[in-house]
Amino acid sequence: MKKHLGVLLVLAAWPWAGLNAQQKSSTATFKVQARVNAACDIVATDLNFGAYSAQSGTPLQGTTLLHATCTPNAGYQIGLNQGTSPGATVNQRRMVSAPTGVLNYQLYSDSARTRIWGNTQGTDTVTGVGNGLSQEHTVYGSVPAAQVVPVGDYADTITVRIYY
Numbered sequence: 001m002k003k004h005l006g007v008l009l010v011l012a013a014w015p016w017a018g019l020n021a022q023q024k025s026s027t028a029t030f031k032v033q034a035r036v037n038a039a040c041d042i043v044a045t046d047l048n049f050g051a052y053s054a055q056s057g058t059p060l061q062g063t064t065l066l067h068a069t070c071t072p073n074a075g076y077q078i079g080l081n082q083g084t085s086p087g088a089t090v091n092q093r094r095m096v097s098a099p100t101g102v103l104n105y106q107l108y109s110d111s112a113r114t115r116i117w118g119n120t121q122g123t124d125t126v127t128g129v130g131n132g133l134s135q136e137h138t139v140y141g142s143v144p145a146a147q148v149v150p151v152g153d154y155a156d157t158i159t160v161r162i163y164y
Contacts, residue, residue: 038074038128043067044164047141052103052149060111060143068162070130070136076164078137079119079124080107083156090118097152104147107158108140121163130164 047064085094095103109117109126118124
């Protein structure tokens with residue numbers, strides 16, 4: 001019985017034995033793709049000028065940092081608005097103190113404090129190209145000397161916008 005069973009198994013498998021040698025195949029290809037869009041984030045830190053004295057005769061100066069993180073090779077521009085104080089413009093920024101105190105100041109993109117940092121793309125913004133890492137940009141501030149203002153705490157809020 002064992003002998004017959006072995007012969008039957010060999011005979012049953014025989015038609016399929018050459019099947020692998022006779023198989024044919026066909027191929028196809030497909031693309032794998034993705035688009036990487038530009039993306040940027042901006043982080044700002046506060047600028048505190050400290051104590052102001054109108055009698056000092058020299059402007060009060062300070063700096064702060066902005067951190068831009070953008071996709072590699074993404075061009076960007078950073079703009080600063082005029083602030084939230086009533087009557088302020090990019091060319092004449094103002095800190096206010098209740099009820100009527102106004103202390104003028106300015107923000108610049110250069111250490112010589114000659115280029116006012118504004119919010120008009122291609123005109124008074126700061127440009128950069130992303131590298132995937134945080135890139136620092138210094139904001140240079142100045143409070144002009146000899147302003148006669150009441151005692152108080154003065155403040156303004158600037159909105160930083162990154163265009164990409």
